[in-house]
Amino acid sequence: MPSTVLPPFPDDVPTVPLLILDYELLKAGDEEEIDRLWKAGRELGFWYLKNHGVENEARRMFDLGSKMGQLPMKEKMKYEQGDSGMSFGYKAVGTIAVDEKGTMDSVEFFNVSQDDVLSWPVPTHRTYFSTVNDNMDVTVSPFVRKSMEVNNTLLSIFESRLGLRAGTLAGLHDPSETSGSEARCIRAEPKSAGSSSYVDGKAVLGAHSDFGSLTFLHNRIGGLQIQIPGTSQFHYVKPIPGHAICNLGDAMVFFSGGILRSNTHRVVRPPGEQSRHERISVAFFTRPSDSVVLRPLVEGSASIAAAVEAAPAGKYETGATAGEWVARRIRFHRLKNRTGPESWKANRGTEDCANKL
Numbered sequence: 001m002p003s004t005v006l007p008p009f010p011d012d013v014p015t016v017p018l019l020i021l022d023y024e025l026l027k028a029g030d031e032e033e034i035d036r037l038w039k040a041g042r043e044l045g046f047w048y049l050k051n052h053g054v055e056n057e058a059r060r061m062f063d064l065g066s067k068m069g070q071l072p073m074k075e076k077m078k079y080e081q082g083d084s085g086m087s088f089g090y091k092a093v094g095t096i097a098v099d100e101k102g103t104m105d106s107v108e109f110f111n112v113s114q115d116d117v118l119s120w121p122v123p124t125h126r127t128y129f130s131t132v133n134d135n136m137d138v139t140v141s142p143f144v145r146k147s148m149e150v151n152n153t154l155l156s157i158f159e160s161r162l163g164l165r166a167g168t169l170a171g172l173h174d175p176s177e178t179s180g181s182e183a184r185c186i187r188a189e190p191k192s193a194g195s196s197s198y199v200d201g202k203a204v205l206g207a208h209s210d211f212g213s214l215t216f217l218h219n220r221i222g223g224l225q226i227q228i229p230g231t232s233q234f235h236y237v238k239p240i241p242g243h244a245i246c247n248l249g250d251a252m253v254f255f256s257g258g259i260l261r262s263n264t265h266r267v268v269r270p271p272g273e274q275s276r277h278e279r280i281s282v283a284f285f286t287r288p289s290d291s292v293v294l295r296p297l298v299e300g301s302a303s304i305a306a307a308v309e310a311a312p313a314g315k316y317e318t319g320a321t322a323g324e325w326v327a328r329r330i331r332f333h334r335l336k337n338r339t340g341p342e343s344w345k346a347n348r349g350t351e352d353c354a355n356k357l
């Protein structure tokens with residue numbers, strides 16, 4: 001539980017009624033529950049997940065997110081992501097754009113690579129600040145390993161519903177190959193701290209679709225908003241204790257030839273009194289192996305082949321590997337790399353589905 005009692009999410013703001021799915025039922029192969037997951041994955045690309053069994057690990061990750069706020073900036077900056085498009089490491093407030101005009105974001109976060117966790121204590125990609133290292137064995141590694149299991153189980157259900165041979169998606173997310181998969185702790189200052197975090201109408205983290213396959217997200221305070229498909233409106237997702245929020249990312253849109261949805265979302269000021277509290281959120285992102293080309297898996301599934309046939313030619317062919325896709329999106333979000341509105345276009349993914357490398 002959070003150390004301070006958080007004000008409740010207000011009941012007078014519109015929210016998105018995500019389907020609530022039961023991980024235990026899904027894992028047990030319950031057909032009705034699997035039908036509901038399939039519906040969620042196709043229509044909104046977002047759902048709540050209960051009974052996932054990762055509550056304790058996620059709770060400890062929230063504490064790490066909070067500790068990031070106490071670390072000296074000089075220390076954090078030693079582990080900064082840089083501007084080349086690498087995701088792993090620390091991202092300081094104000095370093096990425098939240099819109100076409102180049103407005104600065106107002107969250108800090110750190111990303112820990114799944115590869116670095118699995119090879120710990122030997123780094124595969126990079127090293128991290130002490131908050132991560134000192135808690136690797138008790139917190140970060142258990143969170144990553146359990147999140148991998150949840151995400152891989154959900155992906156195998158989508159695989160089966162897509163008509164793909166068992167093991168197809170596992171092969172594209174092989175943990176023995178490098179990938180952009182990572183754990184993330186995000187932190188935004190409370191409104192009362194005199195910070196610029198929560199300026200009215202400004203996104204804290206700009207509208208985006210996720211870059212990889214599947215995101216397993218934990219929220220305590222509101223702020224996450226989902227774009228309602230077919231409209232320009234964004235509505236809050238209400239955090240429910242013990243319920244994770246899951247969403248599909250761009251890679252699954254390409255693999256499925258557009259059958260599945262990677263929905264646009266953003267983070268804004270938490271509603272009502274909640275904005276007076278520090279907002280931490282915790283996520284695990286499963287992304288395909290770096291060398292996997294993002295394209296429809298037409299030869300593995302008649303339904304994917306039919307979906308591609310019905311779509312404009314080449315719509316889901318990116319010509320990019322997953323590693324290139326993620327690096328491009330990160331690189332052009334970085335304000336240091338910004339030349340003008342074209343940089344925003346260059347960072348886009350399936351939000352408009354027009355991007356090529």
Ligand SMILES: O=C(O)CCC(=O)C(=O)O
Nearest residue numbers: 186210219224267281283
């Ligand atoms: O903080 C949140 O609730 C969502 C963050 C998010 O969308 C992301 O990190 O991709």
Ligand SMILES: [Fe+2]
Nearest residue numbers: 208209210265
């Ligand atoms: Fe996201």
